[in-house]
Amino acid sequence: MADPQDTTTLTLKFQFNPKLGIDNPALSLADDHLDSWGPQRPRFCLLSKEEGGRFGFYLHKELGRAGHIVRRVEPGTSAQRQGLQNGDRILGVNGDTVEHEDYCGVVRRIRASGPRVLLIVLAGHVEEAVRAQQPDGSRLCPVLDSGVRPRLCYVAKDEGGFGFSITHGKRGFFWLMLSCGGAAELAGVPQGARLLEVNGISVESFSHSQLSRKLRESGDHVALLVVGPEVEEQCRQLGLPLAAPLAEGWALPARPRRLHLEKGPKGFGFLLREEKGPSGKLGQFLWEVDAGLPADQAGMRAGDRLVAVAGESVEGMNHEEAVTRIRAEGHHLSLIVVDPDADSFYRMVRLSPLLFLEDAGSQAEGPASSQKLPSVSQGEDQASLSTDLASPLGVSTSLVPPALPSFRQCLLSPGPNGGYGFRLSCGADKPDIVISQVTPGGSASQAGLHIGDVILEVNGQSVSRENIFEVLQQLIDTKPPLRLRLVAQGRGSTEAWSSLEPGKDWIVPSERL
Structure with missing residues (x-):
């Protein structure tokens, strides 16, 4: 029993168990178990990331309809090889039902899955028939019982x-x-x-x-x-x-750690640098943790790799995107990190640390700084990125855009990820449609869009609150390039805005995964 032994010569009798319904474990995964479900049952696609860090499909959200739709399955990718098809509806991610989750939440789940993800999908052309048979949708997505997992x-x-x-x-x-x-x-x-x-x-x-x-x-x-x-x-x-x-x-050897930081008078007290880890892959690593400052008090250790910011995975983000994501959190940071040993372990088993965060319990919690400290003034460090890709995250950077002309035309083409790189918001009591977020380095940023810009026309069509759904659908369906007519914030009627639904932005709903 000290080491693995060949026991094929032993005769093991497997008694029939009426509770389990099988008399030989070898039969518990019959090769034809998927075919037995028929075309109107969910399918299971286990995808692995390709060299470029993608699974090979676009996730699409139809305006005015529930559900998350697969579009543009890329040839030769894991998505195509595993049978994902254009029009499939995603019901579950890694065994959890996502039918009624918001679009951004499903994107985060898939990205947080790391190198591998299990999608539960239903063919789009049978969805209506299946839902008619089960109007409550209670059994559309098969789910394992609580605590029943590999x-x-x-x-x-x-x-x-x-x-x-x-x-x-x-x-x-x-x-x-x-x-x-x-x-x-x-x-x-x-x-x-x-x-x-x-x-x-x-x-x-x-x-x-x-x-x-x-x-x-x-x-x-x-x-x-x-x-x-x-x-x-x-x-x-x-x-x-x-x-x-x-x-x-x-009994895993290492767990992801959750760190809570509040910015102090000298900032957070750490340096973020993009570099290659022991596996040879680029990542965002935390260095120069200053003793006594919030990062040190929260339990950060030099050499930790950043996994997520505010619960959102930063895997696949470049350095500038990660820095922007951290700065967007303001004075309060919630980070998920792994030390070098944990990083090596999760890369070896080809799973994301985020899948095991819930299991980490209190041991994953770093000691949080209990003192609420003021931040430094704006503009103290205007050079947020240096040539070695290091970014000191202890100070604020002014994000005030330069003065712009009253009206202008911008021409946008999709970026490498297939999106244009901006979000839209609409005021609850104002008719304006405004740019609420611009991805750094994205197509929108390169074309000169700025946060607060008011959209007046899309490809010659006037934009208003009344036709927002038609305009957003046009943003998705129109062939590039996309032509926008804009007015800068302060030159139009918008002074402040909120989303159409509290806490939500209307985003061009198509993400490459």
């Missing part, structure tokens, strides 16, 4: 080895037999669990000798993705694949 377990070898032996059926089907009180049991591995991955690598195509070699190469520690018999059976009944993004973490 497990990602980190097993540290002790004097008894890893504490399990292996039995297997056909190629790629392995089950773990645990020694009582051994390392695997202490790490949360269920008795009789099926092994799915070792250190982020699927064992689906492994022979027993290949698996044994992989485990030996792991040294004294190994990360196992496993699924217990009950979970496997429920996934089979729902048609859910046994996918890593569904996993919950057990």
Whole structure:
């Protein structure tokens, strides 16, 4: 029991269990389980990010309708290979229902999933028929019961080895037999669990000798993705694949940390720098944490990698975008970070740390600064980016745009991500449609759009509050370039504005993922 053993010579009898409804775990994932659902049932697409950091599709939001729609599946990408189709409606992300979430929330979920994401989708052409059969929509998106998930377990070898032996059926089907009180049991591995991955690598195509070699190469520690018999059976009944993004973490060696900072008289007290990490991939890293300042008091450590700002993933953002996102939070920052060891672990298992943040509990919380301190005055550091891509985040930068002429025309073409890079807002008591956000370096920014600009015309069509839905649809459907006629803030009638719905902006609803 000290190390994995070949137990194929043993005869293991699997008794029929009327509760589970199977008499052999090898049959719990029949190859035809997806076909049995038929065309009017949800499909499951497990996508992996390509070299460019994308899954290979656009997420679209139809104005005036619920749901999140797949558009423009890119040829040769993971999305196309896994059967995602134009017009599919996304019902769930990583096992959680998202039908009634707002559009931006679904985009954040997918981006926060990291290298892999499991989408539950329904073909657009059958949606109406399916909803007619189930008007309450209660069972459109299959969901696992609470606490019923695959497990990602980190097993540290002790004097008894890893504490399990292996039995297997056909190629790629392995089950773990645990020694009582051994390392695997202490790490949360269920008795009789099926092994799915070792250190982020699927064992689906492994022979027993290949698996044994992989485990030996792991040294004294190994990360196992496993699924217990009950979970496997429920996934089979729902048609859910046994996918890593569904996993919950057990005895993991490192957790993401949530830091809460309030800006003091000398700023936050850290430096953000874009550089390559140990994996060779670019990331946003935190350095020069000043002793006694808010970052230090919150538990930040030099070398931490920034994962999210205010719960929104910064994976894939360039340095300027990350800095802008942090500055937008003002005096109060909520950051999610990982130290180098945690960063290496999550990159090895090819999962985002954000998937395990909820499991982190109180240990993930860094000590927050309890003293509310004033910020420095505007304009103290006008050079927010230096040539080495470092940005001191202890001071404010003036964002006041230069004076602009009364009226002007701007011509926009889509950026590399397929979007134009701006948001729109409409005042609750004013008719103006204004630019409420401009992505730094995006198409809108390069064309000269500024926050507060009032849109007067889109491709020659006058814009008003009454035709906002038609205009937004035109922004989506029109062929580039997009021609806008604008008036600068202060030259039109808008002095202040809010969104059409409290706390929400109307955004051109198409994101490349």
